[in-house]
Amino acid sequence: MSAAWSLALLLGGIVLLGASVQRLTGMGFALVAAPGLVLLLGPAQGVVLCNGGAGVISAIGLAASWRRVRLAAMVPLVVAAACTVPLGSWVAARLPEPWLLAGIGAAVCVAVGSVMLGVRIPALRARRGAVVAGAASGFMNSSAGVGGPAVSLYALNAGWTVAEFVPNAQFYGVVVNAFSLAAKSPPHLSAPAWTGIGTALLAGAALGRVLAAHTPERQAKRAVQWLALAGGAVTLAKGLYTL
Template sequence: MGGWGAAGLLGGVVAVGASVQRMAGIGFALVAAPGLVLLVGAGPGVVLSNCAAGVISAVGLVGGWRQVRVRAMAPLVVAAAASVPLGSWVAARLPEPELLAVMGLLVTVAVLLVMWGVRVAALRGGRGALAAGAVSGFMNAAAGVGGPAVSLYAVNAGWTAREFVPNAQFYGVLVNLFSLFAKGLPRLDGPEWLCVSAGIAGGAVAGRWLAERVPDGPARRVVLGLALLGGLTTLGKGLLALQ
């Protein structure tokens, strides 16, 4: 990228994603990852998404860590740790047009499944947790979007929104750390790091303000609508680059 203008645009995308996650408890990667990929490229965008999503998850976890169900989350975390290396390997070897198309498709399909609240018997119990964690870890490392698989598991396990949010934040911290250990930190210059950090901080403050004023239903629709738009845009760019 280069320059303060481009860095500011990067920080703006991060701020939108951070505010959405702080408001709704989920959604940073779904909303921000497609934009980051379009701005800095597929590989760097996914790594930056992992980094920023891990930080904003940690910020959200500060006030809710006592509600984390560590025993219930353990199978998800273990399965994600096992599948992250495969996702990193795939992301490192796919050419950028193919990676853009795959990422856009994964985001689009994941959003539609969450919108429809798909019920799958295989996503219940211990085996369901392992399956959801494995899919989530792979998607997080390959495309920066590991949340939908965990969301679907929570829906099928009958978790309430109050139960889901702190556990999703806890999981987000760990799965993004796994992804960063596998791929390393994003390579940004000084202005970019400054604007991304400001975006995380500003988004966290704005999201907390919005969370007190926007009901869960509208907040969820905004998150999924933005994510679907980003997924379709990224898919379209990848398909065009393949021609």
């Protein structure tokens, strides 16, 4: 098997896992896929591909739930994110790769750990909380590909139910990843790689939908969190090792 097809299979497997998780829980593509994509493609291309994949799978989920989006609540989040996305792209373009790897790994670990522990932060409430969470999420999404945890923490502190969170998280994923992609150049991948990625996105969306009907929500989210934590730890370790 050629190197191009080997890379395509690896990328497809990572994207399939991330897409399945996202369709299953409403969020999680970036947390699961970003560490693997960054390790395979490097920080720059890995984060861009993560932004694109997360945006596409969010749009697929949003197609069936857009009527439940709370636009008034989402405006402060997306406006704040739009303001910090360029800064995240600027920082990511200038940091040496080992530092960026370590930063991405650390960001994933801290963010996932905060969500797992159910951290309560008074500043992440009401409109002020939406602005803080959106600003943090936009920066992290553009620089490291992992903007979801900040929004998850905001939803947790704002008292959103799961039914409220999922469609709004998908709407936010579409918008913030569109912002992030607009600030960067597309990744340079082979035709087999793009074929594998596209197929994996569609297959992951279908698989996640099937799994959602048979998997308890609490178990699914905990599995996603542990996967993301492991990926973040590996990425952090590689960054520190190569410093």
